[in-house]
Amino acid sequence: MSSPPLTEIAAAKINLALHVRGKRPDGRHDLETIFAFCTDGDRLTAELADDLSLTVTGPFAAMLDDGADNLVHRAAAALAAEARVGKGVRLTLDKRLPVASGIGGGSADAAAALRLLTSLWGIDPLLAQRIAPTLGSDVPACLLSMTARGEGAGDALTLVDAGIAGSPILLINPRLPLSTAAVFGGWDGVDRGPLGNWRDGRNDLEAPARALVPEIGRVLDWLGVREGAELVRMSGSGATCFALFDSEEARDTAAAACPPQWWHLASVLR
Numbered sequence: 001m002s003s004p005p006l007t008e009i010a011a012a013k014i015n016l017a018l019h020v021r022g023k024r025p026d027g028r029h030d031l032e033t034i035f036a037f038c039t040d041g042d043r044l045t046a047e048l049a050d051d052l053s054l055t056v057t058g059p060f061a062a063m064l065d066d067g068a069d070n071l072v073h074r075a076a077a078a079l080a081a082e083a084r085v086g087k088g089v090r091l092t093l094d095k096r097l098p099v100a101s102g103i104g105g106g107s108a109d110a111a112a113a114l115r116l117l118t119s120l121w122g123i124d125p126l127l128a129q130r131i132a133p134t135l136g137s138d139v140p141a142c143l144l145s146m147t148a149r150g151e152g153a154g155d156a157l158t159l160v161d162a163g164i165a166g167s168p169i170l171l172i173n174p175r176l177p178l179s180t181a182a183v184f185g186g187w188d189g190v191d192r193g194p195l196g197n198w199r200d201g202r203n204d205l206e207a208p209a210r211a212l213v214p215e216i217g218r219v220l221d222w223l224g225v226r227e228g229a230e231l232v233r234m235s236g237s238g239a240t241c242f243a244l245f246d247s248e249e250a251r252d253t254a255a256a257a258c259p260p261q262w263w264h265l266a267s268v269l270r
């Protein structure tokens with residue numbers, strides 16, 4: 001069986017603001033967040049084949065298992081089962097985003113797999129929407145990959161126009177992976193109030209993330225004094241932080257000065 005390979009970008013996700021409002025009966029947390037997406041991310045390629053296989057390449061491949069636990073593998077298997085189709089596909093994930101870093105990671109990859117396979121296998125996109133929340137709280141937002149307000153566990157979505165499409169952004173990660181569950185586990189349980197205008201908002205996971213990885217404070221301080229940086233914040237459960245810049249030149253100047261021990265990505269918001 002042969003067909004031209006299809007490629008999908010698994011766009012890096014950021015949380016422009018993230019308010020934690022309380023703990024849910026299911027153990028997860030109620031959030032109010034604004035999701036936004038970069039034009040860059042991981043790349044997933046798919047070709048029809050007899051069996052389901054996944055190869056992981058790219059700068060962060062060594063940090064990831066390419067077996068059945070990989071979210072790309074899980075997304076493909078779940079979609080095939082839901083659609084009652086054979087799960088023959090050869091997938092290649094070019095892992096460019098750091099793993100466990102608060103910018104979607106596996107969620108964006110799983111969502112990219114759902115979009116790609118919906119098209120490759122010619123199945124109803126509603127099936128992908130049904131599966132997405134079962135793969136992770138962030139997967140529905142990543143499936144859309146459009147600016148959206150997330151409530152509930154982060155999977156109750158409303159599209160919004162935050163007026164930030166085209167904004168230059170610099171992402172920095174101190175190359176220290178951070179477990180999402182561990183960061184939520186360190187939240188102090190204090191509801192600091194609802195999310196109104198995201199610019200005036202906060203990331204309530206910053207304090208517990210900084211307690212685990214103090215280097216986050218150094219990244220935020222470094223970004224905060226870059227010329228042209230208009231808003232500096234941590235994304236998700238960290239440790240990636242971002243700055244929105246007033247020009248691509250200012251972003252590129254900051255990117256060129258980024259300490260080499262930190263990972264960085266100069267991008268633009270979708």
Ligand SMILES: C[C@@](CO)(OP(=O)(O)O)[C@H](O)COP(=O)(O)OP(=O)(O)OC[C@H]1O[C@@H](n2ccc(N)nc2=O)[C@H](O)[C@@H]1O
Nearest residue numbers: 028029102103104136137138153154180181184236237238
């Ligand atoms: C914090 C956020 C913000 O966008 O992003 P990341 O830091 O992962 O990028 C998300 O809520 C992460 O979503 P996702 O990465 O899909 O998390 P899941 O796999 O569903 O859950 C991983 C673990 O995080 C905790 N969790 C997740 C979501 C939520 N609303 N409350 C939680 O307490 C739970 O301990 C759960 O076991």
Ligand SMILES: Nc1ncnc2c1ncn2[C@@H]1O[C@H](COP(=O)(O)OP(=O)(O)O)[C@@H](O)[C@H]1O
Nearest residue numbers: 070071072099100101102103104105106109180
């Ligand atoms: N394709 C994938 N990319 C990244 N992480 C994955 C993938 N598949 C499974 N994982 C697992 O998911 C975890 C990252 O999830 P999470 O902490 O939610 O990431 P992030 O904080 O970047 O959103 C990793 O520890 C990794 O073991």
